[in-house]
Amino acid sequence: MTESRPSDIFKPGDLLNNTYRIEAILGRGGTSEVYRARNEVSKRLIAVKALKSEFSDNEDYLTLMTREEEIREIRHDAVVRYSENHRTRDGHIYLVMDYVEGPALEAVMNNGGMAAEDLLKVMTRVAQGLQAAHRRNIIHRDLSPDNIILRGGVPEEAVIIDFGIAKDTNPGAKTIIGNEFAGKYGYAAPEQLSGNSDPRTDIYSLGALILATYRGKRPQMGNNPMEVVQNKALPLDTEGVPEPLKSLIDKMSDPIPDRRFQSADELLRALEPGLEDRTVIVPRAETAARTPEPGPAAKVEPKAEIIVPKDKPAETRPKKKKSRGGLVFLILLLLLGGGGAAAWFTGMADPLVARFLGPKLPVADPYTLIVERPETGAAQVVGFAPSEEVVAALDKIAGEIGGSADLSIATGDISESWGADVLALIAIVAPLDEFRIAVNGNAARVTGVTRDADLRLAVENALKDGLPGSLQGSATILQGPVIVTEPMLRAVIDPFQDCGHLSIADMPATGFGQGATITVQGQISSTAKRVGLFDALTAMVGDRRVVVDTEVLNPALCAVEASLPKVGAGGFKFTFGFGDRPDPNPSGRYFVGENPVIDVTIPATVTDGFLTVSIIDVSGAVFHILPRRTEPDNSVEALREGQSGPVTLRLAYSEADALADPEKSKIAFRVDASSLGKSKIIVIHSDKPLFDTLQPREESAQAFGEALAEAAASASIRSMDSAILTTAEK
Known part of the structure; x- marks a missing residue:
């Protein structure tokens, strides 16, 4: 269980909407925190997702929370059930949802993984949940092991949680994530890096997270965006994964979306038995090891079998370029008819051939070109080009981007406008801080990085309708430094x-x-x-x-903060309670009308020295508790009164105790509405008394800070411990 912090939105014991009692914090994120709570009426456990205060008035984030609430329309046991949004009196927005008791798949992964047979059960269950979500046009976009909970630890009871960045594809639906990248790089589908997502995106992520859980370790996608993009173009490494899990993951996580299962329905048909009337067995070709450059799949012998639906349309193939074989055949007839076979093979006939076909050039297959400028290392232009003119243009580009060119003129299966198209593409991405263009035939893959948000948008807009001319492929442009130091x-x-x-x-x-x-x-x-x-x-x-x-913290606390000694904690523990009841108050949060009781415990190891205890309140006033007029001896020896081990001192009493013994001037107070906010209690342990004389019972934060800065240099301060006490309206 995650430990509560003073900065958390809610604290254990808080009561929301007179109904939901906070019990513990489950996790913290960039925009929200999640808590376990109990319905005081039904006694049922629930989860509460609270939006951080800085986002509570942001319409985009409120829209996102509303969208997440609306996912309650998905009715399936494999999808967490949402209830409704609420707003607290101090403006915090929170969403109520089912509490799912059990470990996250991530915990299972971190503990060594899960057996293949159990993962098949998890896969089936999650696919059923995705089927329900996709039928309502909701794409999760962030499937990962930490978003799958095994209810009661049972694989068949897996539950998908956290639809916080889900995309609604219904017409007119809103989401602040939009078409930008969403998700975790290790489990995201390749097309997500370009902002594209559809049901096949979730299927890829499911395959990737199942593989990671089987391996018992997170995916390693690379150390920089170029490596991430290049690795995403490769099939996942499923070597050693037993069948049928291996073949299922291979098809689910194919880098090319059209080669994956096209829907959760299709995946379930492959997973569930007894559906032979709707499926046929087809051989699955083993995927050859591939470089990041796109290219046609290698032809290999069938290795395994997987189930796919009948009547799946055959993969379309690119049309072949019109052949000039007729003209070549005519030339051959002329040469051979004149006994010129020797001339052909020795090159004596080259002038004649060149007259009809142009110069005799080598054929490049595959026809590749790499143009890249990395953040570190030399830029380069390497590969093939169709003419001297294109070579000259690429040579010039290599010099302009600070690198060298290594090019060969060759023919290949490329379009007539290939050279002009490639040069146009380079011109678009060249302003980026870093880029890489990998061309294979007429297919190209573009990746780039820029720190300029406007430039990123300009490049994305230039390529939003596709790559120039006959080039086919995609572009991923990331923003920000490659490494943030x-x-x-x-x-x-x-x-x-x-x-x-x-x-x-x-x-x-x-x-x-x-x-x-x-x-x-x-x-x-x-x-x-x-x-x-x-x-x-x-x-x-x-x-x-x-x-x-x-x-x-409030400005007064921050003003004192700069004067506080820069020393470590000494192990002093604070305990909060109530003056009119024995209940503990671990959050240190009090409402108007309540009577706080405050204790501090001296650790067993602290047996000498002196303690200075003060409270800096929200108004900027400092109240000195130790030493004070009625208790001037603040030595640890005197405070222990002969006791060994941990010793607890009461700093603030109940009103009844204070009234019963007025001679000792025991401190007691009741929270009123005149000054609400955060106060700080500090305990300073020093070798000798911190101040030469008793400080006034109350002084300003500025005066205390000045006195503290002067005293700290000579008092040999050993440690400082502190706690926050918060007062608020009910």
């Missing part, structure tokens, strides 16, 4: 640091590649600043997910 991120993050250090979670030594998630953690002074940081990072990192997991 720590200095690049710090240049964006540091200007927003107004409440302590903001850190980058799990920063790779080599930087974040395409498709990575970049998470920033720490504290910040306002929601507006948090949104500003999110926007600035999103604009810089391109096609990467940004998560700003920051706690919003």
